[in-house]
Amino acid sequence: MNMIYSIRMRSAENGPHETGGTHISGAERLVKKDSITSVATTLIERALTHPKGNPDFINLTIDAIPSHQVHGIPALSITTSMPTTLSESHRIATNLLSNIGIHPSAITAAFHQLSHNSPSCSGAWLIHKDTGEIYESPVRVTRMDVEDEESFLTYLEQHHVNSPHTREALVLASKVLACNDIIAELCWSDDPDYTTGYISYDTNYHRLTHMKHQGSSIGGRAFFVTSFQHIESIITFLSSSPVLVYIEENQYVP
Ligand code: WAQ
Ligand code: MG
Numbered sequence: 001m002n003m004i005y006s007i008r009m010r011s012a013e014n015g016p017h018e019t020g021g022t023h024i025s026g027a028e029r030l031v032k033k034d035s036i037t038s039v040a041t042t043l044i045e046r047a048l049t050h051p052k053g054n055p056d057f058i059n060l061t062i063d064a065i066p067s068h069q070v071h072g073i074p075a076l077s078i079t080t081s082m083p084t085t086l087s088e089s090h091r092i093a094t095n096l097l098s099n100i101g102i103h104p105s106a107i108t109a110a111f112h113q114l115s116h117n118s119p120s121c122s123g124a125w126l127i128h129k130d131t132g133e134i135y136e137s138p139v140r141v142t143r144m145d146v147e148d149e150e151s152f153l154t155y156l157e158q159h160h161v162n163s164p165h166t167r168e169a170l171v172l173a174s175k176v177l178a179c180n181d182i183i184a185e186l187c188w189s190d191d192p193d194y195t196t197g198y199i200s201y202d203t204n205y206h207r208l209t210h211m212k213h214q215g216s217s218i219g220g221r222a223f224f225v226t227s228f229q230h231i232e233s234i235i236t237f238l239s240s241s242p243v244l245v246y247i248e249e250n251q252y253v254p
Contacts, residue, residue, distance in 0.1 A: 002067040006143045011047035011055035022119040025050045030145035070242045073178045076205035078159040089210040096199045105132035110222035117220035124221035144175045147244035158253040173200040175243045182223045190219030
């Protein structure tokens with residue numbers, strides 16, 4: 001059978017995440033067999049040279065998935081706003097979330113949760129869009145990658161956002177919104193030097209330059225869900241359904 005390989009890395013300092021270690025970095029790739037060794041090396045190097053710290057725990061997991069289980073999904077459209085202050089960024093983000101029908105209590109819950117996120121948290125919080133209720137445990141999204149490296153990079157370059165942060169976040173955000181029960185995401189990085197975050201909704205990936213203060217290592221992700229009724233299938237989709245993200249012809253800048 002034709003196989004594709006999921007490679008996942010997560011690293012932490014002061015012990016594993018499970019025992020309260022501080023999350024340093026994580027990454028997910030989905031590659032052909034002949035790329036496993038080089039991608040694994042790249043991910044380990046990345047863990048060892050991350051600006052957040054020196055991991056004493058690195059977990060690398062590789063597993064084979066039959067290619068026929070992999071689904072292609074289109075990339076979201078990129079927009080960038082460049083507010084100069086954190087409060088202006090949060091105001092724009094709040095408006096975007098509110099415009100698509102997310103209750104103010106859910107928006108407040110998301111900002112509060114991310115601003116106080118635990119340094120050991122390597123997953124996303126699921127928040128009910130009408131009540132602001134937060135599901136008990138965070139979910140890590142895995143098993144995703146770009147379908148074609150070259151066209152993805154061309155797309156990012158056309159939008160002047162060719163950075164590893166955007167590449168990975170756009171893949172993750174595109175997969176997350178492919179889940180029927182999720183209508184939006186709020187995210188900013190835990191990397192102290194990276195203040196740009198985003199809101200994604202419908203087919204949009206809307207970047208905002210000042211989602212947190214420079215130097216802060218608190219970041220996180222919140223996914224707004226329409227109901228907790230199908231929580232098991234939401235979690236299964238996010239954590240184990242393999243997805244490759246492609247660029248549609250009409251998404252390129254003419
Ligand atoms: N699944 C769920 N949550 C995750 C995952 C994942 N695979 N990876 C990270 N998180 C959570 C976790 O709490 C991290 O602390 C937090 O998100 C931030 O992760 O310029 O770099 O990898 O286009 O630091 C946005 C890019 C960058 C905006 C986001 O996130 C742009 C970023 P980081
Ligand atoms: Mg990070």
